[in-house]
Amino acid sequence: MTDVLQPPADIPAHDEAHGHDEHHGPTGILKWITTTDHKIIGLSYTVTSVIMMVIGGFFAEIIRAQLATPNGHLVSLAQYNELFTMHGSVMIYLFVGPFAFGALANIIVPIQIGAPDMAFPRLNALSYWLYLTGSITMLSGFFTAGGAANFGWVGYAPLSNSLNTPGSGADLWIGGLLLTGFSAIFTGVNLCATIFYLRAPGMTMFRMPIFTWNLLVTAILILLAFPVLTAGLIMLYADRHFGTHIYSVAGGGVPVLWQHIFWFWGHPEVYILALPFFGMATEIIAVFSRKPVFGYKGMIFATLSIAALSLGVWAHHMFTTGVVLLPFFSIMSLLIAVPTGIKIFNWIGTMWRGQVWFSTAMLMAVGFVVTFLIGGLTGIYLASPPLDFFTHDTYFVVAHFHSVVMALVMGAMGGLYYWGPKITGYLLNERVGKFQFWFLFIGTQVFTLPQYVLGLKGMPRRIAIYPHNPEWKMLNDWSSLGALLIGISTLLFVANIVVSWKKYPAGDNPWDAHTLEWFTTSPPPHHNFYRLPPIRSERPTWDYNHPEHRALGHGSHKNEVAAEVVHKAPHS
């Protein structure tokens, strides 16, 4: 058998075609608006979501500046409510999610499984445009007379009804969420269809890269969770404008129903946000330890059980409401620690006795694991009702979820350093990258660790001033300093893009990586591949480049014949 699948005669050989776009049609801005190429859509997602991160981060810096003194006057109390609401909303709804399953997944999943594009390229384009318009809709609340939404990113009833929050900023928040919600649902459909139906010959389910596996599970969670939020938002809108009383006691409704609906989406959402980065960290750690993933199947089953459990823990956000079964939701929440622990051990196992190369991407991945571990361990405390009663609505909670979400920021940066060169064709500067990492990592701990103590001392969340507790100032100052360091890390990232602009050509496979996206060119051609290597394990590119190591891979050699087929784009 041949070692490389040769292109059929009608596909140009890889060198001649490199750099040319064989796709006919509009150019420039029209090309961008009409494109259905998953890589260009993914790049649009990347740029938009990173801008959202900068906007959300800007709000955060204002919040931290306000809290640096006990009686700050930087913003009014009303503006403060808008700021923390929109900070949380922008970060969760408009940055992390779209970055994970819109940007990274869109660009990487089809290439990792040897597909020419997503299964439904036009639906994919629609997802992006819904996301962009939804984001603009939500942010436009700032330009209305009453200001942006101000009831927290969770929009609890009855605070969010038309009596307590009359303005149109709240309606724009609901409208923006409906649009981005549909965007996410369509992406979920697309990812499932792509992964189930467009895998290249030889790419069996248990040879799929862990990143793709995690995105499959993420997509299924999206399909289970997001429609519930969408329904809840429509009911909220009806309560506000059509005279229904679904969430209001006055008309016989139940306010706490909103919390059930919101968190039935909201807790799986935590894993919708995190699983893509788990997958990404798994790949980066394996590549930069120059070893296969330790416990490949164990990782997959851990992901599946995390996803299953995550659907049954929503009421751990509602322990203090008094209307949920505490032991059940507590035990279910604690159980999630088991598969998560398996992952942590597998990551350590992957690095164990490997030749570890601490590139920026690897530092970000390890920073992700360490910081997520801090967030996960403090989550175990919160999953215990008596301890949660003590810390509910304090800065302990703010600290817990910022350990988690700042880990995701490190994950996002790891993804950009690792996969960015594949899609742009150029590497980022490693020295600036390492500075960025250390500012981000140290900044994160300086920002969150004092907040745990503040929470135990009783500082409530969502307060703009604390004039009667000047003793909280010192820890708040540390936290604000951490926020400043994080802000500097973001500036270093922007600076790195500027100084590295088209400077360091990446080549096809700068990291000597494992999976199919590293077999094709950087950036890949219009339909991703001119040829594919035989797929005999979950590391086809590595197998191809290191024939001497092939026996170390997973999977058997039984299906070699299947890989003989040339994978060809179905349409053009």
Ligand code: HEM
């Ligand atoms: C520079 C980094 C960040 C800083 C300095 C920061 C700061 C803050 C602060 C001080 C609060 C508490 C506001 C209050 O309760 O009065 C807050 C709330 C929040 N943050 Fe962040 N944050 C950062 C990054 C993130 C990221 C990356 C995410 C999510 C991906 C995020 C999500 C949230 C959410 C959901 C809330 C709760 C908002 C609410 O209470 O309604 N933050 N942030």
Ligand SMILES: [Cu+2]
């Ligand atoms: Cu939760």
